[in-house]
Amino acid sequence: MKRIPVGILGATGAVGQRFVQLLENHSYFEITDLCASERSAGKSYKDVVLWRLPTKLPANAANLEVKTCEANTGAKVVFSGLDSTVAGEIEENFARAGYAVISNSKNHRMDSDVPLLIGEVNPDQIKLIEFQKKRFGGDGFIVTNPNCTTVGLAMVLKPLDEAFGVERVVMTSMQALSGAGYPGVSALDAVDNVVPYIEDEEEKVEVEPLKLLGKVYGNEVKFASFKIDAHCNRVSVRDGHTETLSIGFKKRVTTTQVTRVLKNFRGLPQKLGLPSAPKEPIVVVEEANRPQPVLDRDINGGMSIIVGRIRESNVLDINLVLLVHNTIRGAAGAAILNAELLKARGII
Ligand code: NAP
Numbered sequence: 001m002k003r004i005p006v007g008i009l010g011a012t013g014a015v016g017q018r019f020v021q022l023l024e025n026h027s028y029f030e031i032t033d034l035c036a037s038e039r040s041a042g043k044s045y046k047d048v049v050l051w052r053l054p055t056k057l058p059a060n061a062a063n064l065e066v067k068t069c070e071a072n073t074g075a076k077v078v079f080s081g082l083d084s085t086v087a088g089e090i091e092e093n094f095a096r097a098g099y100a101v102i103s104n105s106k107n108h109r110m111d112s113d114v115p116l117l118i119g120e121v122n123p124d125q126i127k128l129i130e131f132q133k134k135r136f137g138g139d140g141f142i143v144t145n146p147n148c149t150t151v152g153l154a155m156v157l158k159p160l161d162e163a164f165g166v167e168r169v170v171m172t173s174m175q176a177l178s179g180a181g182y183p184g185v186s187a188l189d190a191v192d193n194v195v196p197y198i199e200d201e202e203e204k205v206e207v208e209p210l211k212l213l214g215k216v217y218g219n220e221v222k223f224a225s226f227k228i229d230a231h232c233n234r235v236s237v238r239d240g241h242t243e244t245l246s247i248g249f250k251k252r253v254t255t256t257q258v259t260r261v262l263k264n265f266r267g268l269p270q271k272l273g274l275p276s277a278p279k280e281p282i283v284v285v286e287e288a289n290r291p292q293p294v295l296d297r298d299i300n301g302g303m304s305i306i307v308g309r310i311r312e313s314n315v316l317d318i319n320l321v322l323l324v325h326n327t328i329r330g331a332a333g334a335a336i337l338n339a340e341l342l343k344a345r346g347i348i
Contacts, residue, residue, distance in 0.1 A: 001027065001028075003026070003027070003029055003030035004028055004029050004030070004075075004343065004348065005029075005031075005032040005033075005074060005075040005076070005077070006023065006030065006031055006032065006033075006075045006077045006079060006339075007031070007032065007033030007034070007035060007073040007074075007075040007077070007078040008020065008023075008031065008034050008035065008078065008079050008080075009035045009036075009078050009079070009080040009082050009087075009090060009091070009094075009101075010035070010036060010069075010080060010081035010082035010083065010087075011034035011035060011036055011045065011049070011066065011081070012034075012036040012040050012045075012048055012049045012066070013036075013081050013082075013083070013181055013182065014052070014081075014178050014181045014182045014184075014327055015081030015104050015181075015327055015331045015332050016034075016036070016081040016332075017049065017053055018081075018327045018328060018331060018333070019031075019081060019335070019336070020034075020045075020057075020058055021053050021058065021332075022276070022328070022332055022333060022336055023336065024058040024060060024061075026275065026336070027275050028275065028339075028340060029077070029336075029339065030060075031060060031061055031064070032064075032073075032074055032075045033064070033067065033073040033074060033075045033078070034061060034064045034065075034066050034067070035066065035068060035069040035070075035078075036048070036066050036068075037068070037069075037086075038068055040066045041066050041067055041068045042065065042066070043065070043066055044062065044063050044064065044065055044066070045057075045061050045062055045063070045064050045065075045066055046062040048066055050182060052182055069082070069086075069090045069094075071093045071094045071096075071097035071099060072097075073099075076099055076100065076348075077099070077100045077339065077348050078099055078100070078101055079103075079104075079335050079336070079339070080101055080102065080103040080104060080105055080335075081104050081105075081331065081332065082103075082105055083105075083181075084105045084106050084107055087105035087106075088107035088108065091103055091105065091107065091108060091142055092108075092142070095132070095136050095140035095141055095142050096136050096137070096138070096140055097138075097140060098138045098139045098140040100139075100140065100141060100143075100339075100342070100347070100348045101140070101141070101142040102143050102145075102335045102336075102338055102339045102342075103142055103143070103144045103145070103335070104144070104145060104331045104332070104334075104335055105144070106147065106200070106204060108144055109144045109146065109204075109208065109211075110207070111142075112219070112220045113128045113131040113132045113135060113219055113220070114128065114132060114141075114142050114143070114144055115128050115129065115143045115144065116144050116145070116146055116211045116212055116221075117143055117144065117145060117338050117341075118145065118146065118151060118154060118155060118158075118212060118334065118338075119268055119274070119277070119337050119338060119340075119341045120155060120158070120265070120266075120267025120269055120270070120281045121154055121155060121158045121212050121213065122158075122212050122214075123267070123268045123341065124215075124216050125216055125221065126143075126341070126342070126345060126347065127216055128216065128219065128220075128221075129141045129143070129347060131219040143338055143342065145331070146204075146208045146209075146334075147204045147205060147208055147330075148175075148179055148241060148324065148326035148327070148331055149171075149173050149175060149179075149201065149204075149205050149230075149241050149243065149324070149326075149330070150204065150205050150208040150209055151305075151324055151330045151334055152241065152243055152305045152322045152324030152329070152330070153169075153171055153205065153209055153228075153243060153245070153322070154208070154212040155265075155281060155282060155305045155324075156245070156262065156305060156320070156322055157169065157213060157247075158212075158213060158265070159261050159262060159264075159265040160247065160249070160258065160261060160262070161213055161224070161226075163257070163261045164249040164250065164251045164253050164257075164258075164261075165249055165250030166213075166224075166226045166247060166248075166250075167226050167227075167248045167249060167250055168226060168247070168248035168316060169209075169226065169227070169228045169229070169245060169246070169248075170228075170229045170231075170245070170246045170316065171205065171228060171229070171230050171231070171243050171245050172230075172231040172232075172233070172243065172244045173201075173205070173230070173231070173232045173233060173241055173242070173243045174194075174233055174235040174237070174241070174243075175201075175232060175233065175235065175237075175241045175326070176235070176237040176238060176239050176240050176293065176326050177190055177234065177236065177237065177238060178239050178326060178327055179198075179234075179241065179326045179327075180198075180234065185234060190234070190236050191236055192236070193236065194234070194235050194236075195233065195235075196231075196233050197232075197233075197234075198232045198234055201230070201232040202230040202231070202232050205228065205232065206229070206230050207223075209224070210223040210224045210225070210226070210228075211223055237293045237294075238293075239293065239297055239325060239326060239327060240294075240296075240297035240323055240324070240325055240326060241323070241324050241326045241330065242291070242292075242293060242321065242322070242323050243321070243322050243323075243324070244319070244321050245318075245319065245320050245321075245322065246313045246315060246316045246318070246319050247313075247316055247317060247318050247319075247320075248313075248316035248317050249317050249318070252317075253318060255311060255312060255318065258310055258318050258320070259284055259310050262282045262284055262307055262310075263280070263282070263284050265280075265281055265282050266280075267281060269281075269340070269341060272341070272344050274337060274340040274341060275340055276301075276333060276336050276340055277303070277337060277340075278300035278301070278303040278304040279300070280300065280304055281304060281305065282304065282305050282306075282307055283299055283300065283304045283305070283306050283307070284307050284308065284310070285306060285307070285308040286308070287308065288309070290306075290309075291306040291307070291308045291321060291322070291323035292323075293323060297323060297325045298325070301328065302327075302328030302329055302333060303325075303328060303329050303333050303337070304329070305322055305323070305324050305329065306322065306323040306324075307320055307321070307322045307323075308320070308321050308322075309321045
């Protein structure tokens with residue numbers, strides 16, 4: 001099959017590097033353009049990137065010349081891992097110029113005609129693209145994936161909401177350092193410490209699941225109406241966000257029912273057999289002391305949400321722990337799966 005040329009905006013960052021790594025031998029997509037700031041432009045990728053991943057810098061990217069983020073790349077599909085201070089305007093420029101923009105950044109997630117998409121959770125939001133194309137006056141559009149903490153939360157809440165009706169959620173996160181990009185949190189703040197504040201994070205995590213689990217009516221999404229309290233903390237872990245959840249449901253539930261619903265959850269990416277779709281979107285681990293980031297974050301290539309410690313709550317109904325690989329399922333892997341779904345639907 002002829003592969004689709006793709007570009008990466010923000011290719012030098014933590015998420016951009018994951019794109020380069022995950023797209024190295026992709027069966028649908030081939031990297032042809034790498035873009036970043038003026039600081040990096042004009043040099044070969046290998047000379048400007050501070051490669052922080054434990055695999056070799058892919059040869060197909062190493063010698064590409066990094067460009068600035070102008071909407072004149074040969075590739076008509078671009079993945080964005082841009083810093084949010086610049087992502088809003090740059091992504092919109094690309095969409096207006098007719099490009100398909102598959103973004104990780106927060107800037108357009110809440111735009112009413114922009115899908116906030118997880119293939120397993122809400123593929124119906126793809127319908128919004130038609131309205132966006134009209135707004136941009138061409139073939140260009142933006143599709144976003146949620147915040148890295150939201151992805152784990154929404155994937156677990158979706159099947160539980162369908163089965164039992166979610167009413168209330170209290171979520172406490174222990175978020176990895178790579179979630180702050182590179183170089184991110186200073187070592188003196190990170191080591192031997194927990195930072196109980198991540199700017200804007202709780203606001204995003206409290207609202208994004210409501211759009212993800214909402215319903216599409218015409219050109220907009222009616223948000224789900226349950227309530228979420230989020231407490232977000234930065235901890236000294238390299239990759240992998242851990243979240244503890246207490247969930248209240250409309251119906252009475254048992255831990256056995258919750259376990260069964262989570263284990264049996266499958267979505268459209270699994271049905272279509274998309275290349276990045278994990279066989280099991282949610283893996284339930286039985287050991288009392290799991291999931292743990294260092295042991296479990298790479299299960300199924302970092303694309304599954306790992307759930308454990310499902311037990312009764314004294315305050316709400318059910319408690320559990322989940323783990324999401326923040327730069328794979330929480331960022332680059334999620335965007336690549338979205339692009340695969342758009343290709344399978346004939347949109348790119
Ligand atoms: P990062 O490591 O700081 O990388 C930022 C990227 O943006 C770099 O490639 C940088 O290029 C580029 N950039 C900065 N200023 C620019 C400008 N003026 N013009 C063009 N490019 C510019 O950040 P990150 O952690 O990869 O995050 C990227 C985005 O993904 C953010 O919006 C973040 O919120 C989101 N996200 C991150 C995660 C995660 O786990 N890290 C998860 C989900 C979503 P230079 O190297 O040339 O400066």
